Amino acid sequence: MSNVLVVAEVAEGALRKATLTTVTFAREAAQKTSGKVHGLVIGKGVDGAAQELAKYVDQVHVVDGDAFANPVAEPYAKAVVAGKEAAGATVVTMAATSHGKDMLPRAAALLGAAMASDVIAFGPEGFQLVRPIQAGNVIATVELTTDVKVVSTRTTDFDAAAEAGAAGAVSALTVDAGELKTRYVKLDKVASERPDLGDAEVVISGGRGLKEGDNFPKLIEPLADKLGAAIGASRAVVDAGWVPNDMQVGQTGKVVSPNLYIAVGISGAIQHVAGMKGSKTIVAINKDPEAPIFQIADYGLVTDLFKAVPELLEKL
Numbered sequence: 001m002s003n004v005l006v007v008a009e010v011a012e013g014a015l016r017k018a019t020l021t022t023v024t025f026a027r028e029a030a031q032k033t034s035g036k037v038h039g040l041v042i043g044k045g046v047d048g049a050a051q052e053l054a055k056y057v058d059q060v061h062v063v064d065g066d067a068f069a070n071p072v073a074e075p076y077a078k079a080v081v082a083g084k085e086a087a088g089a090t091v092v093t094m095a096a097t098s099h100g101k102d103m104l105p106r107a108a109a110l111l112g113a114a115m116a117s118d119v120i121a122f123g124p125e126g127f128q129l130v131r132p133i134q135a136g137n138v139i140a141t142v143e144l145t146t147d148v149k150v151v152s153t154r155t156t157d158f159d160a161a162a163e164a165g166a167a168g169a170v171s172a173l174t175v176d177a178g179e180l181k182t183r184y185v186k187l188d189k190v191a192s193e194r195p196d197l198g199d200a201e202v203v204i205s206g207g208r209g210l211k212e213g214d215n216f217p218k219l220i221e222p223l224a225d226k227l228g229a230a231i232g233a234s235r236a237v238v239d240a241g242w243v244p245n246d247m248q249v250g251q252t253g254k255v256v257s258p259n260l261y262i263a264v265g266i267s268g269a270i271q272h273v274a275g276m277k278g279s280k281t282i283v284a285i286n287k288d289p290e291a292p293i294f295q296i297a298d299y300g301l302v303t304d305l306f307k308a309v310p311e312l313l314e315k316l
């Protein structure tokens with residue numbers, strides 16, 4: 001059998017939207033391998049997520065237990081190995097989210113499988129895969145030559161799958177996590193009423209042009225509140241300690257593709273652009289007409305942000 005296994009991303013018992021973009025990749029992969037699409041849901045109390053995933057795939061395997069209560073790579077990777085066996089899969093895929101990036105390479109190593117990360121499309125022939133490298137400046141086409149292939153997919157490059165005609169079967173899979181060398185301590189989560197940066201329709205990001213951290217609550221937050229937007233940031237301001245690092249957009253931060261991305265006081269360094277150039281409409285506010293952000297912006301406002309943002313707020 002050459003099925004394709006989608007490893008689900010689950011947060012607080014619910015299936016994350018990112019998983020459905022991987023289902024889209026998996027459906028195309030399954031056509032190439034003449035197999036079916038299976039899903040794997042790992043966690044504790046994840047029956048709801050499993051039922052939800054079953055609407056999109058042919059069969060769902062559920063690994064549910066105390067050892068999987070928190071998304072720790074070590075036990076999860078073991079569950080992926082068991083899931084791959086149960087599914088009869090030769091392709092294992094997951095969204096390239098923070099959790100996917102952390103866990104999937106470990107699963108690939110356990111499986112003795114080659115892995116392609118951050119895949120954005122299939123290549124022109126066979127099972128070739130296309131992925132950006134060098135901060136998105138080079139697009140590579142690669143082929144994995146092992147029998148089992150592991151692929152993480154970039155969420156911004158695949159549409160979320162539609163429900164399949166009939167819901168797939170859900171079955172429990174028992175996995176012994178064995179002795180673990182990693183112990184879960186705690187998750188520090190920023191409580192926010194705003195949408196998640198990865199899922200938001202509108203993202204407003206601030207950069208060093210804001211001059212100081214206090215200008216995030218003064219200028220960026222009110223704008224985000226008006227537009228129901230998530231807030232992002234450049235690495236320069238994360239490094240300066242103005243905002244937490246889970247807000248960083250870019251090569252070493254989050255990759256986002258909202259309908260609207262507003263960059264305020266951000267120069268548009270390639271490492272930043274790597275994380276947001278998939279946005280549908282890009283608006284840049286920057287006082288320097290030569291700033292590289294204007295090369296990719298759909299709308300550019302060459303002006304002082306301390307004048308433009310209050311005016312924009314007033315108009316909104």
Ligand SMILES: Cc1cc2nc3c(=O)[nH]c(=O)nc-3n(C[C@H](O)[C@H](O)[C@H](O)COP(=O)(O)OP(=O)(O)OC[C@H]3O[C@@H](n4cnc5c(N)ncnc54)[C@H](O)[C@@H]3O)c2cc1C
Nearest residue numbers: 207208209234235236250251252253265267271272287305
């Ligand atoms: C390995 C590596 C990985 C990296 N990863 C990332 C990443 O993931 N994400 C990321 O963002 N960066 C990343 N960087 C850093 C990146 O190279 C840039 O240094 C960073 O993005 C710059 O942030 P910035 O645009 O806020 O600051 P700056 O480059 O200093 O730009 C500030 C901008 O604000 C404008 N400005 C100033 N005052 C005003 C005003 N009053 N009104 C309007 N505009 C104004 C200026 O004209 C300027 O264009 C990485 C770098 C390396 C080497």
